[in-house]
Amino acid sequence: MRRSVLDQRWxxxxxxxxxxxxxxxxxxxxxxxxxxxTVSLALLLNVLFIATxxxxxxxxxxxxxxMLFFNFFFLPPLGTFTIAATDNWIALLAFLVTAxxxxxxxxxxxxxxxxxxTGRREIERLYAELRDAFERASHAEALRQSEKLKSALLDxxxxxxxxxxxxxxxxxxxxxxxxxxxxxVPLDSDSRFEMMExxxxxxxxxxxxxxxxxxxxxxxxxxxxxxxRWGAVDEIISTAxxxxxxxxxxxxxxxxxxxxxxxxxxxxxxxxxxxxxxxDNAAKYSAKGSTIRITARRSGEDLIEMxxxxxxxxxxxxxxxxxxxxxxxxxxxxxxxxxxxxxxxMGLAIAKGIxxxxxxxxxxxxxxGNKGTRVLFTLPIGDEDVVDDLxxxxxxxxxx
Amino acid sequence: xTDRPRILVVDDEPQLTRVLRTGLTSRGYxxxxxxxxxxxxxxxxxxxPDLVITDLAMPNVDGLELCKRLRAVSQVPIIVxxxxxxxxxxxxxxDLGADDFVTKPFGIDELLARVRASLRRAKAPPMNEATQxxxxxxxxxxxxxxxxxxxxxxxxxxxxxxxxxxxxxxxHAGKVLTHRTVxxxxxxxNYVEQNEYLRVFVGNLRxxxxxxxxxxxxxLTEPWIGYRFDPGPTT
Numbered sequence: 331m332r333r334s335v336l337d338q339r340w341x342x343x344x345x346x347x348x349x350x351x352x353x354x355x356x357x358x359x360x361x362x363x364x365x366x367x368t369v370s371l372a373l374l375l376n377v378l379f380i381a382t383x384x385x386x387x388x389x390x391x392x393x394x395x396x397m398l399f400f401n402f403f404f405l406p407p408l409g410t411f412t413i414a415a416t417d418n419w420i421a422l423l424a425f426l427v428t429a430x431x432x433x434x435x436x437x438x439x440x441x442x443x444x445x446x447x448t449g450r451r452e453i454e455r456l457y458a459e460l461r462d463a464f465e466r467a468s469h470a471e472a473l474r475q476s477e478k479l480k481s482a483l484l485d486x487x488x489x490x491x492x493x494x495x496x497x498x499x500x501x502x503x504x505x506x507x508x509x510x511x512x513x514x515v516p517l518d519s520d521s522r523f524e525m526m527e528x529x530x531x532x533x534x535x536x537x538x539x540x541x542x543x544x545x546x547x548x549x550x551x552x553x554x555x556x557x558x559r560w561g562a563v564d565e566i567i568s569t570a571x572x573x574x575x576x577x578x579x580x581x582x583x584x585x586x587x588x589x590x591x592x593x594x595x596x597x598x599x600x601x602x603x604x605x606x607x608x609x610d611n612a613a614k615y616s617a618k619g620s621t622i623r624i625t626a627r628r629s630g631e632d633l634i635e636m637x638x639x640x641x642x643x644x645x646x647x648x649x650x651x652x653x654x655x656x657x658x659x660x661x662x663x664x665x666x667x668x669x670x671x672x673x674x675x676m677g678l679a680i681a682k683g684i685x686x687x688x689x690x691x692x693x694x695x696x697x698x699g700n701k702g703t704r705v706l707f708t709l710p711i712g713d714e715d716v717v718d719d720l721x722x723x724x725x726x727x728x729x730x
Numbered sequence: 731x732t733d734r735p736r737i738l739v740v741d742d743e744p745q746l747t748r749v750l751r752t753g754l755t756s757r758g759y760x761x762x763x764x765x766x767x768x769x770x771x772x773x774x775x776x777x778x779p780d781l782v783i784t785d786l787a788m789p790n791v792d793g794l795e796l797c798k799r800l801r802a803v804s805q806v807p808i809i810v811x812x813x814x815x816x817x818x819x820x821x822x823x824x825d826l827g828a829d830d831f832v833t834k835p836f837g838i839d840e841l842l843a844r845v846r847a848s849l850r851r852a853k854a855p856p857m858n859e860a861t862q863x864x865x866x867x868x869x870x871x872x873x874x875x876x877x878x879x880x881x882x883x884x885x886x887x888x889x890x891x892x893x894x895x896x897x898x899x900x901x902h903a904g905k906v907l908t909h910r911t912v913x914x915x916x917x918x919x920n921y922v923e924q925n926e927y928l929r930v931f932v933g934n935l936r937x938x939x940x941x942x943x944x945x946x947x948x949x950l951t952e953p954w955i956g957y958r959f960d961p962g963p964t965t
Contacts, residue, residue, distance in 0.1 A: 496835040503837035
């Protein structure tokens with residue numbers, strides 16, 4: 331910062347000299363109306379002013395100059411530096427001591443104030459530097475975490491894309507070799523059929539995975555379009571069960587739906603998808619012949635609670651939140667069991683997105699007798715005043 | 731009891747084991763499959779296969795651990811199935827004793843070629859280091875006593891270290907050798923991180939033995955992993 335001329339120390343001495351001369355002149359003009367005490371007080375004030383503005387040395391200079399002017403112009407005999415009366419000597423000495431002391435004290439107070447100000451500024455500067463450094467570090471850490479997460483997600487996605495591709499590529503090259511007449515032992519019709527079956531199944535798996543990715547991306551971007559309308563819970567379950575028939579053939583399916591459940595204002599297709607995902611998981615991760623229980627009941631005034639329960643190995647408490655993370659699979663990433671995961675690791679993440687878009691909640695508990703897995707979710711019944719004036723009223727709901 | 735070569739496939743993807751079982755069986759191999767490293771190791775002990783094909787990422791005992799356990803009890807050839815981007819794991823598997831790797835997704839022909847090469851290497855009579863005085867492999871003939879080498883019947887002059895390196899490659903022809911493995915074998919355990927040593931010697935060796943050093947056909951680079959030596963046509 332640029333210092334002004336007045337901030338220079340020599341300016342202090344110049345102002346000191348000038349102020350004493352001007353003050354003396356003024357006091358001399360009013361002359362007869364002022365006594366020695368008034369003059370000394372006026373000169374003292376000047377010393378204080380110089381001390382607070384320019385510090386101790388200009389103040390000392392002002393004190394001595396003021397003392398000399400006081401003596402020369404105001405203490406008899408006037409116009410000389412000699413002093414006749416003893417009390418005037420005492421007055422002059424008292425003036426000098428007071429002027430020097432007051433000057434030094436106020437200069438010291440000024441210095442302290444300046445030091446305190448400098449200290450405050452330094453603390454502020456350090457604080458700002460620390461805050462910037464902390465923000466930079468947090469930002470870098472956040473970036474690092476985000477990169478790590480991206481890389482982990484990319485690994486998961488590429489693994490899930492590459493695995494079915496490998497089976498397809500190996501099958502098709504085997505069939506191609508046979509078609510070219512290359513293997514010494516031609517494939518029998520069963521083997522050929524098996525290869526084609528693998529290609530078919532793995533293509534479906536790829537397709538499911540890509541559809542899941544699209545659905546997840548929509549949920550994450552807040553672009554899940556819910557077509558809410560009044561519907562019946564048992565119909566939603568029935569739709570999911572019909573779709574799940576091929577995968578539940580080897581299980582007992584038990585339905586426990588409370589009587590006289592109110593209608594719910596939801597996107598039936600989306601909620602049915604949630605129920606299907608839970609049934610699919612239950613069928614995948616529990617033994618053939620075991621029971622899959624589907625429940626629906628009223629929970630309090632405003633909620634419907636639905637659930638799917640299996641008799642599989644269950645999910646440990648520590649993993650019950652994480653299974654809703656995309657691409658997380660308890661059987662692989664959590665190493666719960668030797669069961670082979672055949673899912674995409676996206677089903678529960680999508681189910682959570684759909685439930686939360688309906689302002690509901692989804693969670694996992696242990697099944698009956700602390701065995702198996704019970705996935706429960708709630709849905710608000712909906713405001714009965716809302717009437718669907720359109721068959722498909724569309725509302726855009728942001729996923730949380 | 732059949733005299734067909736036995737192959738144990740260890741992978742947690744049932745679809746892939748189905749395909750490999752059918753593809754390999756149709757080529758005359760006797761195939762068994764296991765869903766993870768633990769089941770794979772048990773199947774190995776029960777059945778004593780001639781070759782093991784294993785995935786790397788598996789629940790319970792993974793492919794790396796399986797390589798380690800197998801190497802502790804056997805010299806059976808191991809081919810690992812890996813994915814692009816898993817170079818670190820691949821190197822680890824090779825250092826733990828795997829002989830080769832195939833990157834997913836792969837065609838059945840590539841896998842079959844690797845299977846044949848691994849079985850051929852395993853069948854070759856073991857070299858008796860103490861009494862053997864010559865090496866013949868593809869285009870290469872080596873006289874270990876006089877330290878003379880001919881490539882495509884032309885004598886070449888190598889420095890002592892280049893000679894040792896080439897002999898090491900010939901003795902491990904067809905096998906993927908990690909930088910670490912070669913450095914440890916020729917320079918000792920303190921030099922396993924000095925990839926640049928190896929790069930310089932391999933560069934010099936290529937200039938002397940390859941018809942075109944820019945597109946090598948004998949010392950093949952496995953990016954990020956190491957080298958594979960192909961001695962050329964076996965007649």
